[in-house]
Amino acid sequence: MSRVLFVVPPLAGHVHPLVGVAAVAGERGHEVAWVGPCPVVRDLVGGRVYPAGSTAWRRPGGLRAFAALRFLWAGFLVPLADAMVPGVRAAVADFDPDVVVVDQQAFAGALVAQEVGLPWVTSASTSAELADPLAGMPRVAAWVREQQRGLRVRHGVEGDDDLRFSPYSVVVFSTVELAGEPVVAVADPRYVGPSLAARRPVEFPWARLRPDTPVVLVTLGTTNSEAGGRFLAECALALGDFPAVQGVVVDPGGCLAASGDVVVVASAPVLDLLPLTAAVICHGGHNTVCETLAHGVPLVVAPIRDDQPALADQVVAAGAGLRLRFDHARAEDITAALRTVLTDPAFTRGATRVRTSFHQAGGAHAVVSRLEDLIAPSR
Template identity: 50%
Template sequence: MSEPTGATPPPSPNRFLFVVPPLVGHINPTVGVGAELTARGHQVAWAGLPEVVGRLTGDGARIYRCPGPLLGEGGAERPPDVRGPGALKFLWERFLVPLAEAMAPGVRTAIEEFRPDVVVADQQTVAGGLVAERLGVRWATSATTSAEFTGALDGMPKIDAWLDRLLGEVRGRIGDPAGTADPRFSPDLVLAFTTEELAGRPVRAGDRIRYVGPSIAERPAAADFPWEWLDPARPTVLVTLGTANVGAGARFLAECREAGRARADRFQTVVVDPAGSLGPAAPDGKDVLALPYVPQLPLLERVGAVVCHAGHNTVCEALWHGVPLVVAPIRDDQPVVAAQVVGAGAGIRVRFGRVRAPALGEALDAVLYEPGYRAAAERVGASFHAAGGPAAAATHLERLAGEATARTTPTSEGER
C-alpha cells in the first residue's frame, strides 16, 4: 500500500551518541531523551564512565568506556571553602580539562565505531564537541544548566578571557586547531533543559537555544524508602545537597536537622546524608529522617518544600512538581540558579556557610505557608510541562540529524 499523497514518511533511523561526564545531574536528562529516541526507532549510545552511566541508564544500554577523573575524588577533591572565581578555576583546571583530555580517545573510538549522525555533548564535557568537530560530525549541546546563557562572566572579563584561552589550548591538543566554535555551545543546536520562565532571556547563544524543559524519566529501581514514616497530617521537607557536595555539607545538614526538630509540629524533614555526617541512617523519632539515598522523583510528589544547594537538576525537578524551594548555593553555577529561583518568586535564598537553624526555619515557614511561593513554583512547573521535555528534545535532534544526512547525501550523478 503506497503512502497517501502529501503524507510525510516516517523519519529514517538515525544514530545518536551522548557524551557525558561522570556526574549524575548531567547524565539524568540524557536518559529520558535517549529513551524517547529509542522508542522512535533510532539507535542510541553513550560515551562516558560505564560504572556511573550504566547505573542510570539501566541494563542494555550501549556505553563506550571513556575513563576520567571523578569530581570529589583524588586530584579533583575541592576544598569546601573554595568559592567564586577560585571555584571556577579549580573546576576547569583540576576536573573539566583533565576530563576532556582523558575522554578524548574514547570519544574518538565511540564515533568511529558507532558512526553517529549526531553527537550530543554535555556542555561541560567539551571533548564531545571538539572531537566531533575534528571528525566532521554534527553535534548538539546538552545544557544541564542555564547559567552560562546569562553572561555570568560578563562582569569578570579577566576570568572570561582566561577561560577562552584555556579552551583554546584544549582545542589545540584534542580538537581541530582551525576550529572556531565554542565547545560549550554547538553552532547548530543547544538543548536547554529549562524554560525562559525560570532562566530568563539568554545573553549568549540565543539563536541556537531550544528550551525543552526538564527531561524527567523513570529511573532504575532505588533502595526501599519507609513511605509509612511520612505523616499525612504534616508537610514534608526534603533536604538534599546533590552528589558532588558530600564533603562540604556536614554543618549545613546539621542546621537543617535542628530546624526540623524545632518545627516538628509544622512539618517533617527528610535529609539526604550520603556521608553519614548526622549519625546512623535511622529515623529521629517522627520528626527527622536521615538516609544516605532517597528516591527523589517519587518523593517530590509528596513533599511541600525542598532545601537544596541550587543545583540545576534538583531545582528543575522540584519546580516540575510545583514545589517551592529554599536554596543555599555553594559554588559553580549554583548562585546563578539560586538567583533564577528567587527572581521567579519560587523560593528564598539563604547563605550556605552562615545560615543557622532559626533562619532556615523561618524560610521554610514562608515557602510552606505563604501561598505566593507555591503559586510561582507551579507557574514555572507549568512552563516546564508545556515545553515538551524529552519528546521536544528528540524532535530537535531528529531535525539536526536530517540536516546532517542531507549535507552528506549525494544529490546528483556528478557528486556520486
C-alpha cells in the first residue's frame, strides 16, 4: 500500500476533481490524506485532513483584467502559500507520502515536495494556464515569476522552475478537444477529462420541477454571488420567455426573490440536475463547464475574470455554446443566446463531441495510474 497526499486550496472547484481521484486511489489500495485550510477542506473531503493555512481572505468586488490578476497572486495565492507551508511540512513529516498531488494554486505543496525530494504531480483543475495567457504581457509574466521567486527565498527552497507545473507530470481535467494542445512547455501533460464524484446531498425542491420539462440551469459558482446579482436577475427575466423549459437559478447571495415558474435556490445538486438539463448559463468556471459538457449539454457562458474568458473561448471554439459579456448582457441578449443554443442542433453536436472525448480520456482512473507509475520506481 502506498500513501498519496493531496495539497489543496480552500476552493471547492479545485477540490472536487480530486475527490474522485482520492476515491479511486482508495479503491486501489492506497492510503490517502489531505492538507489544506480548514474547516473548508475538511468539509469538502472528509477523511484524514491536516490543517494548513487560513481561509481568511476576501476578493474585492469589481476587479477585472490586471487588477484581478494582481489580487489573485499578491492578495491570495502567495499569502496562501506562505501560510500553508508550515502545515504542509508537518503533514509530509507525519504522513510520509510516496507521492504528492498538488493543486496548481497550492504552491506550498510544490515547495515542500521539492524541498524533501518527493515526486509530485500538478492537478490542473483548469486548463487555462497551459494556454500561456500571459504570453503577450511580458512585464506581467515577469512580475508573476518574481512572486514565485519571493516564495522560494522566504521558505529556503532552491530552484527557478514554475511552481504551477510539476517536472514529473501535469494532470489536466479536460481534453484536447475542448482545451486545445498546451502552449506552455510542461512535463508529461495528461489530459484526463473531468473527474466526477458523488458529493454531499443538497436539499432541493424537486417537487417544483414540472414533469417532462427540460431545465435551464443558471449558476455562477460559489465565489461570485456578490458580483452576480444583476446578471442573475437578467437571467430570471429571460427565462420567463421560455415556457417550454423551466429555469433553475442558483443564487447563493440571496439577490433574487422567487418569481413565477423560475426556481431560485441558494445551492443546487448540479450533477443530479444535469441529466434533466437542456442548457446551462454560467460564468465559465472550469468545473461547471466540464461537468456540463460531460453530459452533452450546451452552454451560454458569461465570463467574469481569471481563467473564465479562456474557458468561454474554448466552449465557443468547440462549437458547444455561445459567449456573452457579463457586465453588459441584458435579458434580451440572454434570451437570444439561449434560444440559439436550444434550437440549433449544432451546439448539441459540439457538446456531444466533447462529451465523447471526456468519456475516452480516463478521468480519475487515469490520474491514479499515473501516480502509480511515479510510485513504483521509488519503492
